[in-house]
Amino acid sequence: IMSGSNSYRLRCSLPAHEMDVRGLAAAAYPDGAFVSVSRDRTARVWVPNPSENQVFTEMHCMNGHSDFVSCVCIIDPNETYPRGLIATGGHDNNICVFSLDRPDPLFTLKGHKNTVCTLSAGKFGTILSGSWDTTAKVWLGEKCMMTLQGHTAAVWAVVILPEQGLMLSGSADKTIRLWKAGRCENTYTGHEDCVRGLAVINEVAFLSCSNDASIRRWMVTGECVQVYYAHTNYIYSLAVFPNGQDFISTGEDRTLRVWRKGECSQTIRLPAQSVWCCCILPDGDIAVGASDGVIRVFTESEERVASAQDLQAFEDELSKAIIDPKTGDLGDIRIEDLPGREHLNEPGNRDGQTRLIKEGSNVEAYQWSVSDGRWVKIGDVVGGSSQQNSKRVMYEGKEYDFVFSIDVNEGGPGLKLPYNVTDDPWLTAHNFLQKNELSPMFLDQVANFIIENTKGHTLGPAPATSTDPFTGNWTHMLSHTSHFIQLKVKTEMFMFVWAGAGRYIPESGGSTGTVSSGGADPFTGGSAYSSSSLPKATTNIFFPSTDGVMFEQANSTQILGKLRELNNTAPADRKLSDAALDCLQKLLLVVTDLKSQEQPTAEQINVLWRTSHWPEDIVFPVLDILRLAVRHPEVNAQLCGGTEGASLCNHLLGLMSPESRPANQMLALRILCNCFSGSHGRALLLGHRDTVLSRAGDLRVVSNKNIHVALATLVLNYAGRLYGQPTEIEAKAQCLSVASTALEVIHDKEAVFRLLVALGTTVAGDSTAKDLARSLGVNSQISKYVRVSDPAKVGECCRLVLDELQ
Numbered sequence: 001i002m003s004g005s006n007s008y009r010l011r012c013s014l015p016a017h018e019m020d021v022r023g024l025a026a027a028a029y030p031d032g033a034f035v036s037v038s039r040d041r042t043a044r045v046w047v048p049n050p051s052e053n054q055v056f057t058e059m060h061c062m063n064g065h066s067d068f069v070s071c072v073c074i075i076d077p078n079e080t081y082p083r084g085l086i087a088t089g090g091h092d093n094n095i096c097v098f099s100l101d102r103p104d105p106l107f108t109l110k111g112h113k114n115t116v117c118t119l120s121a122g123k124f125g126t127i128l129s130g131s132w133d134t135t136a137k138v139w140l141g142e143k144c145m146m147t148l149q150g151h152t153a154a155v156w157a158v159v160i161l162p163e164q165g166l167m168l169s170g171s172a173d174k175t176i177r178l179w180k181a182g183r184c185e186n187t188y189t190g191h192e193d194c195v196r197g198l199a200v201i202n203e204v205a206f207l208s209c210s211n212d213a214s215i216r217r218w219m220v221t222g223e224c225v226q227v228y229y230a231h232t233n234y235i236y237s238l239a240v241f242p243n244g245q246d247f248i249s250t251g252e253d254r255t256l257r258v259w260r261k262g263e264c265s266q267t268i269r270l271p272a273q274s275v276w277c278c279c280i281l282p283d284g285d286i287a288v289g290a291s292d293g294v295i296r297v298f299t300e301s302e303e304r305v306a307s308a309q310d311l312q313a314f315e316d317e318l319s320k321a322i323i324d325p326k327t328g329d330l331g332d333i334r335i336e337d338l339p340g341r342e343h344l345n346e347p348g349n350r351d352g353q354t355r356l357i358k359e360g361s362n363v364e365a366y367q368w369s370v371s372d373g374r375w376v377k378i379g380d381v382v383g384g385s386s387q388q389n390s391k392r393v394m395y396e397g398k399e400y401d402f403v404f405s406i407d408v409n410e411g412g413p414g415l416k417l418p419y420n421v422t423d424d425p426w427l428t429a430h431n432f433l434q435k436n437e438l439s440p441m442f443l444d445q446v447a448n449f450i451i452e453n454t455k456g457h458t459l460g461p462a463p464a465t466s467t468d469p470f471t472g473n474w475t476h477m478l479s480h481t482s483h484f485i486q487l488k489v490k491t492e493m494f495m496f497v498w499a500g501a502g503r504y505i506p507e508s509g510g511s512t513g514t515v516s517s518g519g520a521d522p523f524t525g526g527s528a529y530s531s532s533s534l535p536k537a538t539t540n541i542f543f544p545s546t547d548g549v550m551f552e553q554a555n556s557t558q559i560l561g562k563l564r565e566l567n568n569t570a571p572a573d574r575k576l577s578d579a580a581l582d583c584l585q586k587l588l589l590v591v592t593d594l595k596s597q598e599q600p601t602a603e604q605i606n607v608l609w610r611t612s613h614w615p616e617d618i619v620f621p622v623l624d625i626l627r628l629a630v631r632h633p634e635v636n637a638q639l640c641g642g643t644e645g646a647s648l649c650n651h652l653l654g655l656m657s658p659e660s661r662p663a664n665q666m667l668a669l670r671i672l673c674n675c676f677s678g679s680h681g682r683a684l685l686l687g688h689r690d691t692v693l694s695r696a697g698d699l700r701v702v703s704n705k706n707i708h709v710a711l712a713t714l715v716l717n718y719a720g721r722l723y724g725q726p727t728e729i730e731a732k733a734q735c736l737s738v739a740s741t742a743l744e745v746i747h748d749k750e751a752v753f754r755l756l757v758a759l760g761t762t763v764a765g766d767s768t769a770k771d772l773a774r775s776l777g778v779n780s781q782i783s784k785y786v787r788v789s790d791p792a793k794v795g796e797c798c799r800l801v802l803d804e805l806q
Helices: 308-319 341-345 425-435 440-453 556-569 578-592 602-611 620-629 633-640 642-655 662-675 679-687 689-701 705-722 729-745 749-763 767-775 778-787 792-804
Strands: 009-014 021-026 034-038 042-048 056-063 069-075 085-090 095-098 107-109 116-121 126-131 136-140 143-148 155-160 166-171 176-180 183-188 195-202 205-210 214-219 224-229 235-240 247-251 255-260 263-269 275-280 286-290 295-299 354-359 362-369 374-381 393-395 398-400 402-407 415-419 486-488
Touching: 009 308, 021 286, 034 069, 034 286, 042 069, 042 085, 085 116, 085 126, 126 155, 126 166, 126 767, 136 166, 136 767, 143 729, 166 195, 176 729, 195 247, 205 235, 205 247, 214 235, 247 275, 255 275, 255 286, 308 374, 341 354, 354 374, 398 415, 402 440, 415 425, 415 440, 425 440, 556 578, 556 620, 578 602, 578 620, 602 620, 602 633, 620 662, 633 642, 633 679, 642 662, 642 679, 642 689, 662 679, 662 689, 662 705, 679 689, 679 705, 689 705, 689 729, 705 729, 705 749, 729 749, 729 767, 729 778, 749 767, 749 778, 749 792, 767 778, 778 792
Parallel strands: 021 069, 021 275, 069 116, 116 155, 155 195, 195 235, 235 275, 402 486
Antiparallel strands: 009 295, 021 034, 034 042, 042 056, 069 085, 085 095, 095 107, 116 126, 126 136, 136 143, 155 166, 166 176, 176 183, 195 205, 205 214, 214 224, 235 247, 247 255, 255 263, 275 286, 286 295, 354 362, 362 374, 393 398, 402 415
C-alpha cells in the first residue's frame, strides 16, 4: 500500500459532526467505509460515493449515548452479524454496541464508573475497554468477563494483541501494562507523561504515543527499541500500515505525520488545534478527525486527489489559522529574533519544516511542502514574547497562569490547585484529587470549576469549542493578570478517602487428593486408569467434575508425634497444656475414624482454631489436623459459618502470602479444598472467591509440585461448583484465567491434569465460557498436552477439552 516516496494530499473534507471528532475506525462493511464518533453524541458510518471518486457519504447515524462519544471499534463479522458490529464508548460511562441497520444500540454494556475513552475488539467477539476509572474490562456478548486492575490513573489506551490472550493498556500513570488471561504479566516504563495511544505492529512488537510528544516502539518482552520524535505537543493517536513497518500519528500540534522507515517523511498540518484520531482505510488512504468537527481524508492516489479548487480552499483555511505559541505547536520560539519575508526564498530541507517570519507587526508561520516545492502559510502567530503582558503566579517554585484555592473545610486552610491554560483541566483535576486524597466523584465539579474560571482569557479569535473536557486543548491565552479564585466545597460532600518414609514432612505431602464419591478415580491415578485400559476420547469420564476433590489421606500417629515434638520446643508462652494436646488428639481420632459415632466438641474446635495461630515455623501439624477436621460436618459448620468463616478465610489467605513457608502455603490450599466438602465451606469460599483464587493463583510461581497440585485442585473445586450456572460468567472467567496462567509455569503432570479437568468443567455446556476460553488462547496453550501418554489421562483429557472448544 505504501508506494515509494509519494506524498499524501487532500482527498476530501467532510463537515461530519457538530463538535470534535474523537474516534475513527475502518468498517468491516461496506467496502471502503469507516465509522466516526463525536462529542455531538453520535456515531456515523461513511461510505465512498461511487459517482464522485473523492467524496464519502453518510450512510447511517447511530444514537445511544447521553453524553460525548469518545471512542469506537469494529467487531469482526460472525454468523449472527455477517456485517460486523460497531462498539462505541462515551462520557456516560457506557459502551453501546450497534448493528449497521438500526440507529439504536443492540445492547449497552454498563460497568465502568467513569468515562470509557478507549476500545479494542478481539477474536470471538471480545471487547477490551479502558476508562478514567483506572480499570480496563474484558467483555464478551453482553457480559463483563474480567476487570483488569493495576493502573493508578485513567486508562487512555487499550489494544488486543494478535497472540491470543494478550492485551495491552496505556495509562495516565505513564505506564503500559501487558495482560495475559486477565493478569498483569509486564509493565513498560519510559514515557514521561500520560500514554495516550497504542498500536499493534505484529505479534511481538507495538507502538505507544504520549503527552510527552514521543512515540515509542516496544518489544512485547519489555524492551523499548526506538523512540521517535517530531511532534511538538501531545500525541493522541497512532495507526500502523499493513506492511507492519510504516505508521501515522496525530496530535495537539495540529498535525498528521506519516512515518516511513523510522523517519517522519511527511507532516500535514490541519486548520484545527486538536487532531484527535486517525485510521488507515483499506485502499491505503488516511482519515483524520479533529476538534473542528471535520473529517479529512488524504490519499497518495492521483485519481483520488481533491480538485484544484478544494486544495486551494484547504490551503486558504490553513493560512487563516491563529497559532498560539503557548500550545507548543511550533516548538520553542523567540519571536523578536525572527527574519522577514526574504527568509522564504530559501527552500526547506525536509517536509513539514516550520519557518516563522515577521510581516510588519505580525508573525506568520509557514511550512515546507516537498510535493509542492514551496512554503505554505499555516497561520498567524499571536501572543509573541514582545506582546505578552500577563503576570504569572509563583507556586512551589514554578510559574502558573492561575493558582486556585479549593476550600474543603469551612474556615480551614484552602488546598492550592495550580493551573496553566495549556494544561488539561480534567487531568489537573484528577491529579489534584489524588494528591489530596479526595474522592474521585468530584472530578467533574473541580474540572468544570477550572473551565468556568478560565473562560474568556483569549487573545485572537478562539472558537467556542476550543476547550475539551476529555483532555486540555486550549487555544486561549491570558492577556492580563492571573487570578486567585476560591471554590468553596461543603465538607460533607467531599467524602474523604484518607482515606521420606517414617518422617512427617507435609511438603512431600502423602496425599494427592481423592474424589469424595466412590468408584474408579482419575485423580488418584489408580490401576483402573492405566494407559491400556483408558477409554479413548469418545467417552468423557473426566469432566464435568462436580463432586469436589479432597485431600483425605493421613497418618495420625506421625501428625501427633510431630505436634508433641514441636510443642516441647515451643516458646513458653505458646506451649500447649496436656489438656489442649489431649483435645487435639481426640479431635483427630474423631475426624479420621469414619465409623466413629462421636461428635467433635466445641472445646476441641476452639483449641484447634487457637493453635492454628501458632508461630509459622511450628504450626504445620496443627494445619494438617485442620485440613482433616474441616471435612467433618460439625467442624465445617462451626469454622466456616458466620463471622468465624471470614476469620478462617483471612487466616488461610495470610498463610498463603508469598513470604509464607511453602509447607504452610500448601496446607492452606489443601484446607480450602477440603472446605468444599460441607455446605458452609462451599458458601464461604464462593463468597470469597475473588480474593481466594487471586491469592492462590499467585502461588503458581512457587516451584513446589505439591503446591501446584493443591492449587489446581482448588481451581477444579471452584469450577465444579460453578458448573451449570451460566450467569456466573465472571467467576468462570476467573477460573479460566487462573488455570490458563498456571499452565504457563506448572509442569507437574498431576497438576496439569487437574487444571485440564478444571478447564473442561468450566466450559462444559456454556457457550459464553467457551468463547472466552478461545479468546484467551486456551486452545493453543494446551494443545501440547495431547501428546502426553504418561500418564495417559493427561493426553485423553486434553483431547476432550479441545473437542469441547472446537
